[in-house]
Amino acid sequence: MTEGVKVVSATVPARQSTAAEARPRNTAAERGSRSPKRKLRAPADKRKNLEILFFVTPALLLIAMFMLVPIIQAVRFSVYNWKGFGPLVDFVGLQNYVRVLQNEVFTDALVHNLVIIAGSIIIQLPLGLAIALLLNRKMKIQGLLRTIIFVPYVLSEVIAGVVWFQLLQPQYGLIDTVLAKLGIQGPAQGWLGTPDLALWTVLIVLTWKYLGLAVILFLAGLQGVPDELYEAAQIDGASWWQIQRKITIPLLGPTLRTWGFLSMVGSLQLFDMVWILTGGGPANSTTTMATFLVSEGTKRQNFGVASAASVILFIVALILAVSYQQFILKRDTQPDTSRKRKKVRR
Amino acid sequence: MSTATTSIKPAMKTKKSQGKYGGNVLVYALSLAVVALTLGPVLYGVLGGFRTNAQLAQAPAALPEPWVLSNYTGVLNNPEFWRYALNSTMIAVLTTVIVVVFGIMAAYPLARYQFRLREPIFMVFVLGLLFPATVAIVPLFILISRDLNLGNTWWGVALPQAAFALPMTIVILRPFLIALPQELEEAAQLDGTSRIGFFWRILLPLSGPGMVTVGVLAFVGSWNAYLLPLLLLQGEMRTLPLGVADFSTEHSADTAGVFAFTTLAMIPALIFFLAMQRRIVSGLQGAVKG
Known part of the structure; x- marks a missing residue:
């Protein structure tokens, strides 16, 4: 059936060949295998373009509709004073941006996001690496351990948050009870209720939730390190610690750097866990940029301010992503090491 | 020495x-x-x-x-729990189907056709990775609930979720499709199969593992999603994460009940994870390898 279709489409629109040839540069020429059909090339080209259009359009449309349009709308809303009803008339220029940037709650939220980015990487990198090295030996229960360590990552942040919220209850929660048995008194307002401790408590819960991802990714990276290197190093008399420091960790570099990027992007968008554990409180000590813009947008209907905040969040994310790319990931895009690694992987 | x-x-x-x-x-x-x-x-x-x-x-x-x-037993006899589970399932299934179908369709020409706009279009999807749903959440909420009238519906959550999952899907699927040997395509052409025929009869069956991987990631992502459902769904239409969060605030005195509700809500994700563990892990690793 497909054969018939093809013949028809290839022979009928012979006249359109000039038009089709004029616009798209003839990439079919690159395909040596198709040279016997050279006469039919131009109509086939048109058909090819239609096929491409057919395959790519649904995905592009969906992204345009639900990603591009809302982002453009966010930029548009951000220059209006708009409470969510009526037309966009009250043009205020950059005033919403000024309001957001002068709002201490937002600037604190930005600082919280940065603390969580730094804290996540500083805590999870060595810990994840240590656990990955620990698990990267041939143990009978290795598979089971890997599964277990990955469980928190698969749970939703909401479920993890609700369980931890109960564990962290002041006095009656498991954690305070255990600490009391050890003779340590938990904070009177609870770990999440004390402004100075709340952000760090959230950070610890996030570590619990996301350490498994780091371990799994690092383990995969470790698998890419050829055994011969270890053997050679052992023959040269290197100690276990020297081998890790001089061979494993440098070769794990690309994995570590990519994980760092993922972790950073995730920390910037942090919302669920904070919303469940503290709702941004106490006294705004755990607000993130995302919780700020959601509460401005939904609780106070300040759509203009919320949109300005989301544009700022995006700009911060973009600056961080580009500088990460420039200063840290750059090494990996240099062809020599990364290409070799890719070959090994497949 | x-x-x-x-x-x-x-x-x-x-x-x-x-x-x-x-x-x-x-x-x-x-x-x-x-x-x-x-x-x-x-x-x-x-x-x-x-x-x-x-x-x-x-x-x-x-x-x-x-x-x-x-x-x-109290939770299991609670019709709300089953209602939330149904909503979660339907939204996750819709999201997954859209992501997998549109994703493999888009990845096919981007992987195996030669054309001028190939890399620019691929870059559009890569850039999409940089846009988290959070950034656009307020206009997205207005677009769906007012302009499209899809607020408080399964589709209203599934469509944007699929849109935001597509970039990752295509980034994972494209190298997978590129890796399929060129000889297969040539052999199919010699036998008179068109590119569409090649897509249906050869590429789709062979890319099963890749599709399962992206499908599992999309499903788990949707199952666990909180922010978008929080803004778009109320009452009867809530999903399990919303149900868990609301139950724990409404019944904060009933700690044991909260634990039971939370446990039952996490079981489906855990079972799914254990069954699909390999796929999830390989998908995430594929994403990191880029």
Whole structure:
């Protein structure tokens, strides 16, 4: 059936060949295998373009509709004073941006996001690496351990948050009870209720939730390190610690750097866990940029301010992503090491 | 000098052989600690569901004594729980189907056709990775609930979720499709199959594993999603994460009930994860490898 279709489409629109040839540069020429059909090339080209259009359009449309349009709308809303009803008339220029940037709650939220980015990487990198090295030996229960360590990552942040919220209850929660048995008194307002401790408590819960991802990714990276290197190093008399420091960790570099990027992007968008554990409180000590813009947008209907905040969040994310790319990931895009690694992987 | 090296070598060897045949006590002790810290909170929640609130208040760190089933049966007899589970399932299934179908369609020409706009279009999807749903959440909420009138519906959540999952899907699928040998396509052409025929009869069956991977990632992502459903769904239409969060605030005094509800809500994701573990892990690793 497909054969018939093809013949028809290839022979009928012979006249359109000039038009089709004029616009798209003839990439079919690159395909040596198709040279016997050279006469039919131009109509086939048109058909090819239609096929491409057919395959790519649904995905592009969906992204345009639900990603591009809302982002453009966010930029548009951000220059209006708009409470969510009526037309966009009250043009205020950059005033919403000024309001957001002068709002201490937002600037604190930005600082919280940065603390969580730094804290996540500083805590999870060595810990994840240590656990990955620990698990990267041939143990009978290795598979089971890997599964277990990955469980928190698969749970939703909401479920993890609700369980931890109960564990962290002041006095009656498991954690305070255990600490009391050890003779340590938990904070009177609870770990999440004390402004100075709340952000760090959230950070610890996030570590619990996301350490498994780091371990799994690092383990995969470790698998890419050829055994011969270890053997050679052992023959040269290197100690276990020297081998890790001089061979494993440098070769794990690309994995570590990519994980760092993922972790950073995730920390910037942090919302669920904070919303469940503290709702941004106490006294705004755990607000993130995302919780700020959601509460401005939904609780106070300040759509203009919320949109300005989301544009700022995006700009911060973009600056961080580009500088990460420039200063840290750059090494990996240099062809020599990364290409070799890719070959090994497949 | 030479004595030093000779003395190190046997030491290394024993270490390695120990690693091979079971590892030393320290490694197991450390592993056990990691397991306890990882699973502890989850298990505490599961066991807490089998206790009464009085038990929990009296001795928070104890085992159930006696075991109580009423918390769990209470949740299972709660029609709201099943309603939330249905909503979660439907939204996750819709999201997954859209992501997999549109994703493989878009990835096919981007992987196997030669055309001028190939790399620019691929870049559009790569850039899409940079836009989290959070950034556009307020206009997205207005677009869906007012302009499209899809607020409080399954589609209203599934469509944007699929849009935001597509970039990752295509980034994972494209190298997968590129890796399929060119000879297959040439052989199919020689036999007179068109590119569409090649897509249907050869490429789709062969890319099963890749599609399962992206499908699982999309499903788990949708199942766990909170922010978008929080803004778009109310009442009867809420999903399990919303249900769990609301239950825990509404019944904050009923700790055991909260544990039971939370445990039952996490079971589907856990089962799904255990069944699809390989796929999730390989998908995430593929994403990191880029």
